[in-house]
Amino acid sequence: MTVAAPESAPRAIPAERAPTSRAQPHRPFLKWAGGKSQLLPVLLPHIPAGIETYYEPFIGGGALFFALMADAELRPKRAVLNDLNPDLVATYEVVRDAPDALIAALEPIAARYLAAEAPERETEFYAIRAEHPTDPVEVAARLLFLNKTCFNGLYRVNRKGEFNVPHGRYRLPHILDEDGLRTASVALQDVEVRRGDFEAACAEATARDFVYFDPPFHPLSDTSNFTSYTEHDFGADEQIRLKQWNDVLTERGVGVLISNSPHLWIQGGYEFSGYQVDQVPSRRSINSRGSGRGPIPELVITNPQRARATIEA
Numbered sequence: 001m002t003v004a005a006p007e008s009a010p011r012a013i014p015a016e017r018a019p020t021s022r023a024q025p026h027r028p029f030l031k032w033a034g035g036k037s038q039l040l041p042v043l044l045p046h047i048p049a050g051i052e053t054y055y056e057p058f059i060g061g062g063a064l065f066f067a068l069m070a071d072a073e074l075r076p077k078r079a080v081l082n083d084l085n086p087d088l089v090a091t092y093e094v095v096r097d098a099p100d101a102l103i104a105a106l107e108p109i110a111a112r113y114l115a116a117e118a119p120e121r122e123t124e125f126y127a128i129r130a131e132h133p134t135d136p137v138e139v140a141a142r143l144l145f146l147n148k149t150c151f152n153g154l155y156r157v158n159r160k161g162e163f164n165v166p167h168g169r170y171r172l173p174h175i176l177d178e179d180g181l182r183t184a185s186v187a188l189q190d191v192e193v194r195r196g197d198f199e200a201a202c203a204e205a206t207a208r209d210f211v212y213f214d215p216p217f218h219p220l221s222d223t224s225n226f227t228s229y230t231e232h233d234f235g236a237d238e239q240i241r242l243k244q245w246n247d248v249l250t251e252r253g254v255g256v257l258i259s260n261s262p263h264l265w266i267q268g269g270y271e272f273s274g275y276q277v278d279q280v281p282s283r284r285s286i287n288s289r290g291s292g293r294g295p296i297p298e299l300v301i302t303n304p305q306r307a308r309a310t311i312e313a
């Protein structure tokens, strides 16, 4: 990626351009680090109507995907969701294909945990964290349980890919949200879920499609950020590869939307290549230190293709 210092600060989207948030029958069933629920009023106006296939190669909790499925005007004809995290991908597949089995598996785990006192809860949490189920329904039940009971709903793994977030201290965690899982399952019907790298996830995208990239944020300092969603770090080389892949898609006429941290290096690289870069205020919902919860701006990046409000038939 060519690195050029931006000449001016990125344009801030005026608050009045942001629509008020819409009612959402479909919503994420997971709390995810870097989740985009708070940014939806800023992201939704960038989505054209008439998308043939919507691709989200870094799905995480899928905040934008679920918002699109809840919007009759913006709902795409097809969707392909992808992530590198195998347990997350298995969970999406189970929520889509076997919500009843998942609810049945999660029910006793949730009941046992909620009935226990604090020390037993902790023991239960670490016992489940240490398990390595292979059955997809058990994988999904474990991931949902850990997601609702761990510290701040974080997802972080060590070098071996093992989940290593400690126990949280919620009094009444909503471990089993039966309605939420069923409505998410409805939204996921006919949706293709892939496990792999972001390039392969949208390799066949055409000018009638749209891709939203929400990669692990590029750290603002050596210690500030968290990118360990998988055992493979998403470092500077990966950010460069992502930018180059967006150039390929742009050349092909595919509309893209990208979010990232407000790092000058990221901003400059995209601006230099003619992308529109906006800086928007955001409130991250997950941060390991309470003092870090203040508004942190984010970059919202688009290529010229997405300027079409509707993809022509």
Ligand SMILES: C[S@@+](CC[C@H](N)C(=O)[O-])C[C@H]1O[C@@H](n2cnc3c(N)ncnc32)[C@H](O)[C@@H]1O
Residues within 6 Å of the ligand: 032, 033, 034, 035, 036, 037, 057, 058, 059, 060, 061, 062, 063, 064, 082, 083, 084, 085, 196, 197, 198, 199, 214, 215, 216, 217, 229, 230, 234
């Ligand atoms: C910032 S999160 C996405 C959050 C999501 N937009 C939401 O609303 O919850 C980034 C995701 O990228 C995934 N990831 C990391 N490296 C990847 C890669 N090379 N290809 C695909 N996904 C990757 C992580 O597992 C993580 O779920």
